[in-house]
Amino acid sequence: MAALKHQLGDKVRLKENAAIPGLRGIITVVEPRRVVIRSEIDGCLVQTEPHYLTNFSLAARKAWKKMPDRRVGRPKGSRVCDRISVTIRFDRELWQRFRVAENEGLIADRTATLNRWLTEHLERVSARAEKIAS
Numbered sequence: 470m471a472a473l474k475h476q477l478g479d480k481v482r483l484k485e486n487a488a489i490p491g492l493r494g495i496i497t498v499v500e501p502r503r504v505v506i507r508s509e510i511d512g513c514l515v516q517t518e519p520h521y522l523t524n525f526s527l528a529a530r531k532a533w534k535k536m537p538d539r540r541v542g543r544p545k546g547s548r549v550c551d552r553i554s555v556t557i558r559f560d561r562e563l564w565q566r567f568r569v570a571e572n573e574g575l576i577a578d579r580t581a582t583l584n585r586w587l588t589e590h591l592e593r594v595s596a597r598a599e600k601i602a603s
Contacts, residue, residue: 475499475519478572479526481506487521495572496524512574552580 475481479496483489483506492515498505505516559567570576 475504475522475524475527478568479524481525482523483515483517484521484523487517489515495574497572507572507574509574509577 475496477496477499481494481496481504483492485491492506493509494506494515495509496504497507497514502518503516504519504522505514506522507514567576571579576582
C-alpha cells in the first residue's frame with residue numbers, strides 16, 4: 470500500500486517544536502523537503518519542513534482508507550451542537566472553484582460558509598414567496 474502524502478489544500482497545524490507552534494493553515498506548496506502553508510489567521514505564508522506538521526486532512530484520508538464504510542460524524546450522544554452530515558453532489562468545476570477560494574483563504578470555515586449561504590438564499594426565497602402570496 471502506497472504511503473499517503475501531504476497534498477495541496479490540506480488543513481494543518483504546526484507542531485510545538487516548529488518555528489510558530491500551533492499555527493493553523495492550509496497547504497499551498499508541497500515539495501519533498503518543504504511545505505508552504507497559508508495562515509488561517511492573517512493569510513501569511515509560512516515555509517516549514519513536512520515533519521513539523523500535524524496534517525488533519527491526511528489523518529482523515531488515512532482513516533477513510535482504513536475504514537471506508539465507517540459512519541460519518543461524531544458518535545451518537547457526543548453532540549456539541551445540533552448538526553447533521555449531508556452528502557451533496559456538486560458539479561466538478563463548481564467544487565474546484567470553491568476549493569481554490571478555500572485554499573486562497575477566502576473561505577475559512579466550510580460549514581459556517583455553506584450554512585450562511587443557504588440561510589441567506591432561503592430567506593430570499595421565503596420573502597419572495599410571501600410577496601407573491603399577498
